[in-house]
Amino acid sequence: MNINLIIAENLKRLRSDRNLSLGQLSELSSLSKVMISQIEKGETNPTINTIWKLASALNVPYTSLLEQQQQDTYVIKKSDINPQLNEDEKYHLYCYYKNTPNRNFELFQMELDQGASYTSIGHPKKSEEYVMVLEGRLTLEVNNETFILNADDSIKFTASNKHTYSNSGDVTLKTIIINFYPV
Numbered sequence: 001m002n003i004n005l006i007i008a009e010n011l012k013r014l015r016s017d018r019n020l021s022l023g024q025l026s027e028l029s030s031l032s033k034v035m036i037s038q039i040e041k042g043e044t045n046p047t048i049n050t051i052w053k054l055a056s057a058l059n060v061p062y063t064s065l066l067e068q069q070q071q072d073t074y075v076i077k078k079s080d081i082n083p084q085l086n087e088d089e090k091y092h093l094y095c096y097y098k099n100t101p102n103r104n105f106e107l108f109q110m111e112l113d114q115g116a117s118y119t120s121i122g123h124p125k126k127s128e129e130y131v132m133v134l135e136g137r138l139t140l141e142v143n144n145e146t147f148i149l150n151a152d153d154s155i156k157f158t159a160s161n162k163h164t165y166s167n168s169g170d171v172t173l174k175t176i177i178i179n180f181y182p183v
Contacts, residue, residue, distance in 0.1 A: 003066065007051070008042035010065045014058045015040075028057035078109070090116035091165075105180045110165070112136075112173040117166040122159060123179055129159035130178040137169030
């Protein structure tokens with residue numbers, strides 16, 4: 001979606017949520033009613049400073065005006081996700097759900113080519129990782145222990161330390177990974 005339309009939708013929603021008229025938001029933001037109206041209609045490309053003024057006036061983070069809102073029910077297609085790759089491009093990580101102020105976990109699909117390994121330096125303190133193997137065989141080294149998991153096996157571990165995933169099977173390894181960040 002066009003960024004101007006995303007900003008327009010977010011601005012209308014946030015202004016409405018706060019029961020603010022165009023005039024009231026104009027006073028709070030030091031922007032003209034005409035400018036705010038044009039932004040809400042997606043007719044103009046607001047500058048960074050304009051977005052900051054609106055965010056400050058609405059008392060929301062800057063990114064609240066830039067993020068596309070998700071419906072209660074929505075579909076995420078793998079084909080629409082740009083995977084993160086390691087240097088040799090044998091490790092693919094697809095982020096389906098990222099950590100947000102309302103969600104204290106991330107959900108990924110990991111694919112690791114046959115014979116390949118990937119080492120994670122670890123995640124924030126107290127974080128937990130849940131891994132379920134969908135296809136293939138995973139050899140996981142964590143906390144000086146080695147675990148071998150096959151399809152439909154799962155493991156949970158404290159993820160703040162370095163851990164290494166290795167594909168010890170004869171097909172591409174596919175897993176689901178949930179990184180959980182306790183409050």
